[in-house]
Each structure stands twice: as C-alpha cells, then as structure tokens.
Amino acid sequence: MLNLNRRKAVAPARPLPASMPGQVIAIPVELLTVRQAASFAQVSQPTVRRWIRDEGLRAYRSKERGRVRIDKTDLVNFLKGEMI
DSSP, rough: OOOOOOOOOOOOOOOOOOOTOOOOOOOOSEEEEHHHHHHHHHHOHHHHHHIIIIIIIOOOTTTTOEEEEEHHHHHHHHHHOOOO
C-alpha cells in the first residue's frame, strides 16, 4: 500500500545570529530611492551618491538589479549631523 500524503521533513528554524546578547537589529521602515532621497534633502542625485560613497550615509543594495535604497531615518539622522 502506498501512502501519498507524506510531508517532507522541515528543518527547525535557526535563531538569528547575534554578536552581543540583547543586541537589537533595526529593520528599515521606509526605503527611498536616490531620486526620492535627493528630493527629500533638496540636493542633487550625485550629491546623495557622494554622501553614500564618501560621507558614510548608509545605503542598501537590492540583490536583483543592484538598485540603491536609503532608509529615511538614516537620511534624517545624517542631515541632522548625527553619526550613523
């Protein structure tokens, strides 16, 4: 007799790696394109790209096409002069 209703075994979920106990990992809430970030900051797109490259503005690159995204809270903190 064949039992066709068997399920595949699922590996148990592994906890997220944490370098320090109690460390909180922030998840970006609102991601902006370079164009949107430039418009928000009232600067040009090359200026935003220079901030990312030279000044330390944190940015995320998507895996599919390599598009750059900037978290809005990181941009606001950068514009306030707070270190990221």
